[in-house]
Amino acid sequence: MVQVEIPRQGDRAQYDEYIRRVKPIVESYGGRYLIRSEEVHPFGGEWSPDRIIVIQFESRSALDRCFASPEYRGVKLLRETSVIARAVVVEQRL
Secondary structure, X not given: OEEEEOOOOOOHHHHHHHHHHHHHHHHHOOOEEEEEXXXXXXXXXXXXXXXXXXXXXXXXXXXXXXXXXXXXXXXXXXXXXXXXXXXOXXXXXX
């Protein structure tokens, strides 16, 4: 799960390019987007991210391979220099 803050003075075009390029990379490693939205409405409290992304992977190793891949390393700078992103991995245990 990723929380994104889009700076008001940030380079939105650069982040939009990241969004366009990262989706096929994530999907090529088996990632499935469950949520990619800027329609975020606070439910009390002070937390109000600009964008939320939830991606489901078949396994932790698939996630790790994706985000350590040469393809991802080639686009991550677009994100790192245009937005503030915080991510957590949530493993489902039944």
